[in-house]
Amino acid sequence: xxxxxxxxxxxxxxxxxxxxxxxxxxxxxxxxxxxxxxxxxxxxxxxxxxxxxxxxxxxxxxxxxxxxxxxxxxxxxxxxxxxxxxxxxxxxxxxxxxxxxxxxxxxxxxxxxxxxxxxxxxxxxxxxxxxxxxxxxxxxxxxxxxxxxxxxxxxxxxxxxxxxxxxxxxxxxxx
Amino acid sequence: xxxxxxxxxxxxxxxxxxxxxxxxxxxxxxxxxxxxxxxxxxxxxxxxxxxxxxxxxxxxxxxxxxxxxxxxxxxxxxxxxxxxxxxxxxxxxxxxxxxxxxxxxxxxxxxxxxxxxxxxxxxxxxxxxxxxxxxxxxxxxxxxxxxxxxxxxxxxxxxxxxxxxxxxxxxxxxx
Numbered sequence: 001x002x003x004x005x006x007x008x009x010x011x012x013x014x015x016x017x018x019x020x021x022x023x024x025x026x027x028x029x030x031x032x033x034x035x036x037x038x039x040x041x042x043x044x045x046x047x048x049x050x051x052x053x054x055x056x057x058x059x060x061x062x063x064x065x066x067x068x069x070x071x072x073x074x075x076x077x078x079x080x081x082x083x084x085x086x087x088x089x090x091x092x093x094x095x096x097x098x099x100x101x102x103x104x105x106x107x108x109x110x111x112x113x114x115x116x117x118x119x120x121x122x123x124x125x126x127x128x129x130x131x132x133x134x135x136x137x138x139x140x141x142x143x144x145x146x147x148x149x150x151x152x153x154x155x156x157x158x159x160x161x162x163x164x165x166x167x168x169x170x171x172x173x174x175x
Numbered sequence: 176x177x178x179x180x181x182x183x184x185x186x187x188x189x190x191x192x193x194x195x196x197x198x199x200x201x202x203x204x205x206x207x208x209x210x211x212x213x214x215x216x217x218x219x220x221x222x223x224x225x226x227x228x229x230x231x232x233x234x235x236x237x238x239x240x241x242x243x244x245x246x247x248x249x250x251x252x253x254x255x256x257x258x259x260x261x262x263x264x265x266x267x268x269x270x271x272x273x274x275x276x277x278x279x280x281x282x283x284x285x286x287x288x289x290x291x292x293x294x295x296x297x298x299x300x301x302x303x304x305x306x307x308x309x310x311x312x313x314x315x316x317x318x319x320x321x322x323x324x325x326x327x328x329x330x331x332x333x334x335x336x337x338x339x340x341x342x343x344x345x346x347x348x349x350x
Contacts, residue, residue: 002198003198003200003201006197006198006201007197007201007325010192010193010197013192014189014192014193016192017185017188017189017191017192018185018189022181022182022185023177023178023181025178026178026181026182120335120336123335123336123338124335126334126335126336127334129332130332130333130334130335130336131336133329133332133333133334133336134333134334134336134339134340136329137326137329137333137336137340137342137343138340140322140323140325140326140342141322141326141340141341141342141343143318143322144319144322144323144326144341144342144345145341145342147315147316147318147319147322148315148319150182150315151312151315151316151319154308154311154312157304157305157308158305158308158309158312159301159302159305159308159309160295160298160299160301160305161295161298161301161305161306161308161309161312163298164309165309165312165313165316166316166319166320166347166348167312167315167316167319167320167348168312168316168348169348170319170345170348172341173341173342173343173344173345
């Protein structure tokens with residue numbers, strides 16, 4: 001749990017250091033039709049903070065396996081980010097993540113709690129420990145995606161070096 | 176050039192926000208035999224700063240296609256990082272990157288300069304613009320790699336969610 005929180009609490013500062021005031025050529029461009037910009041990814045992270053992670057922790061603690069989680073809306077950011085600037089999204093995400101981790105620490109979970117069970121609407125029985133680990137790897141999935149989306153913008157500019165640059169070989173891993 | 180420098184100058188702060196004082200479980204672990212830890216990646220970035228990017232810019236400006244670049248040593252960090260701590264590597268990288276970009280800005284390159292040609296020992300003729308773009312995508316390749324190496328440490332911990340987490344589907348793209 002300590003290792004998980006160490007990473008979760010760093011993500012807003014990582015995204016801030018990478019993205020605040022970066023030219024739109026990096027943040028408002030995508031990898032082609034039906035792919036996400038960096039701006040879209042930030043909106044998705046915000047939606048997860050509002051509706052997914054701590055809400056699911058609470059469902060497990062309150063209802064265990066008897067109540068399935070709400071399905072996650074992977075396109076909600078298109079509505080919710082409308083009219084916002086990228087620095088605003090960074091600020092909103094940082095504030096929500098801080099609140100999430102304050103709530104998580106306040107639960108004062110003990111080692112046996114990670115075995116507590118909940119019900120995912122598609123995956124079936126999952127544990128609280130798996131949920132928290134997934135929150136961490138979800139952050140890392142989107143950092144991985146952001147690096148790939150930004151690298152894509154220089155796919156032609158690097159010329160023959162493209163063969164040596166791993167991120168340009170990555171075709172994404174959407175499910 | 177402006178967009179490239181905007182990203183290059185952010186990388187040390189991104190790595191600092193992500194890695195400084197992070198538990199060793201994230202930074203001293205790898206993806207299996209003959210793969211790199213996050214600590215190894217930092218050493219590799221330092222070696223690139225010392226021997227690759229600005230040295231190659233200078234070779235292009237001084238000698239054009241008449242002098243091939245020195246080949247890049249992809250294993251040098253195993254010698255050079257020995258005995259150093261991860262925070263020390265972050266400090267060294269930040270200092271070297273600052274010096275590199277000071278030198279790059281001092282050259283006051285103009286738009287036609289990006290077409291100046293050099294010779295890569297394996298790839299043949301390349302341009303100064305391709306070199307600078309490659310420097311950027313090299314940073315992004317290693318940010319992509321670091322997210323993947325860290326996510327790997329939770330591969331089992333996420334349980335059935337692994338199917339939904341793109342970074343866990345990525346098998347790397349070493350050349």
